[in-house]
Amino acid sequence: MKILIVGNGGRESAIAVKLKDDKRISKMYFAKGNPTTAKLGQNVYEDSVEGLRDFAIKERIDLTIVGPEAPLVEGIVDEFKKHNLKIFGPRRKTALLEGSKAFSKKFMQTNNIKTAKAVVFDAYHDAIDYVRNLKFPIVIKASGLAGGKGVVIAEDLNEAEATIHKFMIERIYGDAGIQLVIEEYLRGFEASIIAFANGTELFPCIPVKDYKKAETGDYGPNTGGMGSVAPSPEFTAEHYKDFQENILAPTLAGLNAADIHFKGFIFFGLMVTADGTYLLExxxxxxxxxxxxxxxxxxxxxxxxxxxxxxxxxIDLKWKNEKAVCLVMCSGGYPRVIETGFEIKNLDKVENSEVLFAGARALGDKILTSGGRVLSLVATGATYGEARDKVYKDALTIKFDYGFYRHDIGKF
Structure with missing residues (x-):
């Protein structure tokens, strides 16, 4: 079997590592890939939907797995299916549940899914007038895709007005911010649950704790994720029951009611409060x-x-009775203005964890930083502490200029 994996981040590296020992797979291709995937297959440099389609036809790809959101929203699955190419992911219509937070929020409200109260705005002055009558903090979200960074928790009116101006007038995230979702702030802890979809049912994976703030102690701006732990130590059986009854089940019912029968992944971003489990996105x-x-x-x-x-x-998902910790090492300035092009040193001395590259590129026999989230260090252990010790020991070994990481991943 020939496999094509679309994407170049740590996620795609993790997919590649999971598939690498399957003897049925003769070759893996990655578009555009990274230094991890280059060792496990062949990186190719197509990035348009049409270019990927033509590549899959030419190379007789047996299965395509799509990592990032942008190709899904652009309709890569629709295009591949026109040509009878096997691909795992939702069509464009379904991908709008991620591609448009306004569309997503309406879906939640229509299907009685437990979520924060929210209002959608298309006009700048309407949004400004609305926040002047609210109690703070509030959450302001760019409706479109913003690389995981288009969400601001505004602590006061000045911050709210400035955020609305940046999103809608300055367009710091391009067209993603011309429509906003303004919603109530929920206090609690976050959890992530990813499920496989087979067209009629959803099969959840174990819950994960993701660390979104850039700085140790949960301070600083939101990022795409500074680390993660599985299974989430905070997410109890009671929280999971609430999720099943008030989020998972009505989501599936809503998809069926809308005649949406996709085969791919669906990610539930959750907030667990004193009043139960809510769906954020x-x-x-x-x-x-x-x-x-x-x-x-x-x-x-x-x-x-x-x-x-x-x-x-x-499907019947089975899980090891172990813990896993991921630590993300980042370029200086992330998630704002980043500094890249620096050699990543001492990779040959990593002994305790798996190195999964993301924002990195090869230059001759060197690997240089090229993005905000440079690499992930991943380890498992019988306890969170054991897994945590492994990744932090290797983090002390790896060196690149201006690199940084949080020091509290897995400490909870």
Whole structure:
């Protein structure tokens, strides 16, 4: 079998590592890939939907797995299916559950899914007038795709007005911010649950704790994720029951009512409060850095699970009785203005964890930083502490200029 994996982040590295020992797979291709994937297959430099389609036809790709959200929203699954190419992911219509937070919020409200109260705005002055009558803090979200960074918790009116101006007038995230979702602030802790979809059912993975703030102690701006732990130590059986009854079940009912029967991944971003579990957002793909800790603990063959889903079969996910920790090492300035192009040193001295590259590129025999989240260090252990010690020991070994990471991943 020939596999094409679309994407170049830590998530795609984790997919590659999970698939690498499957003897049925003769070759893996990655678009555009990174230094991890280059060792496990062949990186290719197509990035348009049409270019990827033509590549899949030319190379007779047996299965394509889509990592990032942008190609899904652009309709890569629709295009591949026109040409009878096997691909795992939702069509464009379904991907709007991630691609438009306004569309997503309406879906939640229509289907009585437990979520924060919210209002959608298309006009700048209407949004400004609305926040002047609210109690703070509030949450302001760019409706479109903003690389995981288009969410601001505004602590006061000045911050709210400034955020609305940046999103809608300055357009710091381009067209993603011309429509806003303004919602109530929920106090609690976050959790992530990713599920496989086989067209008629959803099969959840273990819950994950993701660390979104840039700085140790949960301070600083939101990021795409500074680390993760699985299973989430805070997410109890009671929280899971609430999730099943008030989020998972009505989501599936809403998809069926809308005649949406997709085969791919669906990500539930959750907030657990004193009043129970609420849905913050959907993603229609694997999370990053959640994927990095889910796959090392999954006993099933990823290839078998995906094929069973594509064939509409039920799946039975099995999990190791271990803990997994992922630590993300970042470029200086992330998630704002970043500094890149620096050599990553001492990689040959890493002994305790798996190195999964993301924002990095090869130059000759060197690997240089090229993005905000440079690499993930992933380890498993009998306890969170054991796994945590492994990644932090290796983090002390790896060196690149201006690099930084949080010091409290796995401390809870």
């Amino acid at each position: 959907y993603n229609l793909r694997l999370g990053d850095p959640e994927t990095q800790v889910i796959f090392p603990l999954m006993e099933n063959s990823l290839y078998d699970v995906i094929i069973d889903c594509l064939e509409g079969k039920p």
